[in-house]
Amino acid sequence: MSSSTQISAPQSMRTFRVLPFTPPPGASGLRQQVRAFLADNMPPTDAPYRANSWTVGDREFSRKLGQAGYIAMIWPKQYGGHERHPLERYIVLEELLAAGAPVGMHWIADRQSGPLILRFGTEKQRMMFLPRIAAGELFGCIGMSEPGSGSDLASVRTRAIRDGDGWRVSGQKVWTTNAHNAGLMIALLRTGEPGGRQEGLTQFLIDLTAPGVTVRPIIDLAGGHDFNEVFFDDLFIPDDMRVGAEGDGWKQVTAELSLERSGPERYMSCFALFLEMVRRAGPTPDAAMTALIGRLSAEMWTLRHMSMSTAAQLAAGNDPTLEAAIVKDLGNSFEQELPRLVQAAADADLDLSSNEDLARLLALLLQISPSFSLRGGTREILRGIIARSLGLR
Numbered sequence: 094m095s096s097s098t099q100i101s102a103p104q105s106m107r108t109f110r111v112l113p114f115t116p117p118p119g120a121s122g123l124r125q126q127v128r129a130f131l132a133d134n135m136p137p138t139d140a141p142y143r144a145n146s147w148t149v150g151d152r153e154f155s156r157k158l159g160q161a162g163y164i165a166m167i168w169p170k171q172y173g174g175h176e177r178h179p180l181e182r183y184i185v186l187e188e189l190l191a192a193g194a195p196v197g198m199h200w201i202a203d204r205q206s207g208p209l210i211l212r213f214g215t216e217k218q219r220m221m222f223l224p225r226i227a228a229g230e231l232f233g234c235i236g237m238s239e240p241g242s243g244s245d246l247a248s249v250r251t252r253a254i255r256d257g258d259g260w261r262v263s264g265q266k267v268w269t270t271n272a273h274n275a276g277l278m279i280a281l282l283r284t285g286e287p288g289g290r291q292e293g294l295t296q297f298l299i300d301l302t303a304p305g306v307t308v309r310p311i312i313d314l315a316g317g318h319d320f321n322e323v324f325f326d327d328l329f330i331p332d333d334m335r336v337g338a339e340g341d342g343w344k345q346v347t348a349e350l351s352l353e354r355s356g357p358e359r360y361m362s363c364f365a366l367f368l369e370m371v372r373r374a375g376p377t378p379d380a381a382m383t384a385l386i387g388r389l390s391a392e393m394w395t396l397r398h399m400s401m402s403t404a405a406q407l408a409a410g411n412d413p414t415l416e417a418a419i420v421k422d423l424g425n426s427f428e429q430e431l432p433r434l435v436q437a438a439a440d441a442d443l444d445l446s447s448n449e450d451l452a453r454l455l456a457l458l459l460q461i462s463p464s465f466s467l468r469g470g471t472r473e474i475l476r477g478i479i480a481r482s483l484g485l486r
Contacts, residue, residue: 110416112405114398116180123181127188130161135194140450141457143193143365147358148319150198150232150274158196159229163189164203168211172219173227179408183357183401190361197319201271202226202233204356206279209296209349213337218298222277235353236266236280236299236323237346245474246281246346247291251325253282259331260284260297262305265324270468272308272321275301281342294342298334305329315460347414353469355403355417359424360396362465363431366454367393370435373451385438389431396424415482422475425466432458 134157142149158164166182168174189196207226210218225231242248251264262282272278278299285293301308305328311320337345367389374382399420406413435455443449445456466472480486 110406110411110413111402112409112411114180114183114401114405116184117178120178120181120184123184124188127163127185128192130163131188131192131194134161135192138193138195140365140369141453142195144454144458145362145461146190146193146195146197146365147200147362148197148270148317149195150271151195152198152229152274154195155198155229155232157229158199159227164199164229165207165223165227168207168223168227172211173224180401180404183404187357187361190357191364193365197271198232198274199226199229200358201235201275202231202277205235205349205353206233206277209279209336209345210298212348213296213341213345214298215333217333218336222298231277232271232275233277233279234269234272234275234301234321234323235349236269236278238266238268240265240267247294247343249281249283249294251280251282253284253295253297253330256329259329260335262297262325262328262330265322267320267322268311268467269308269321269323270319272301272323273310273318277301278323279336281346284339284342291343293340294346295339296336296342296345297330298336299325299328299330300334303328313461313464315457317461348412350414350417350470354421354475355400355407355413357397357400359421359469360393360400360427363428363458363462364393366432366435366451366458369451369454370438382438385434389434392427396420396427399423415479418470418475418478418482421469422472422479425472428465429462432462 134154136151136154155164162175163185165174166177166185167179170176203226207223210222222231226233237246239249239251242250251262251266253260253262266280269278278301280297280299281294282297283293284295299306305326307324307326309322309324310318311322312318313320371386374386378386399416403413403416403420406416432455436459439451439455443452445452
């Protein structure tokens with residue numbers, strides 16, 4: 094493993110680690126392979142759907158990605174995986190997002206649900222779920238947030254109560270991305286009385302087609318349907334669908350969130366708008382546009398390397414909780430600022446209600462980008478993690 098660079102700090106502080114992104118030999122050709130796959134299999138995609146494309150789903154495209162080996166890339170072959178290097182997976186994700194590919198159906202299952210089951214699940218659970226996820230046939234969602242709880246996961250109230258060889262659950266999850274397409278939820282539920290706020294929590298695998306589960310859409314201001322409310326009404330969960338030991342939910346979910354917070358999706362949600370701005374500016378942009386393109390390129394390149402370093406840490410078996418939180422916080426700020434900067438630089442005659450690709454992308458992202466700092470943990474939560482990790486509180 095390559096040596097890491099560390100920013101020195103007082104002994105009481107956790108150091109900020111930077112690892113080089115060093116994929117295995119031969120990985121350089123992988124980008125061309127993915128681009129060739131996209132040239133042959135990318136479905137016709139309207140401009141607005143190329144933005145924030147990791148929330149845009151296409152069942153058939155996900156199945157094709159599964160057949161091509163681009164889902165479950167790093168999992169063991171016995172569970173449908175392909176035993177590729179983790180940094181090869183990062184390369185594939187980056188290429189898919191750069192193209193605006195509709196990867197939303199399988200994204201959560203590939204990024205979080207599968208790795209969690211692989212790490213903490215039983216052999217029965219692995220064999221039941223992982224091969225279907227790898228094939229692009231089973232999609233997942235994450236049941237964390239609740240009304241009145243939001244990103245403060247330690248305040249989760251929905252309770253699972255012992256009932257014979259299983260558990261009974263009544264309660265609600267909210268802001269549940271992709272629940273309307275998913276067959277599987279990994280839910281964080283309270284199973285005991287906490288000695289501390291982070292105790293007494295357990296994770297469960299929930300069949301969203303089971304009696305007692307109701308999924309209701311949350312339509313956003315742009316008319317999109319990414320989020321949902323999920324209600325449990327006396328739902329029975331067999332004990333063999335518990336993930337990990339009872340009471341270990343907090344430890345498991347914090348490990349899971351490092352996977353969610355540090356990937357290329359945290360700085361590429363507005364990439365399609367950036368590309369369209371550059372295309373519209375042409376080969377000889379004026380001085381102001383040249384400066385804006387340079388600024389945004391430099392910021393994106395910096396975020397890219399921070400994200401790649403965090404991916405290298407995960408690949409090395411480290412816990413990059415601090416680095417992942419910083420990537421998400423800075424990435425969200427960049428993604429929210431980019432549409433505003435493009436709007437300020439656009440021609441005065443740019444009509445956001447027109448059919449021009451730049452106008453349509455900009456109109457969409459101006460509406461939805463404020464939500465980017467909510468998903469995966471608010472700024473307040475992230476900065477609390479950063480402060481604690483650096484010994485500042």
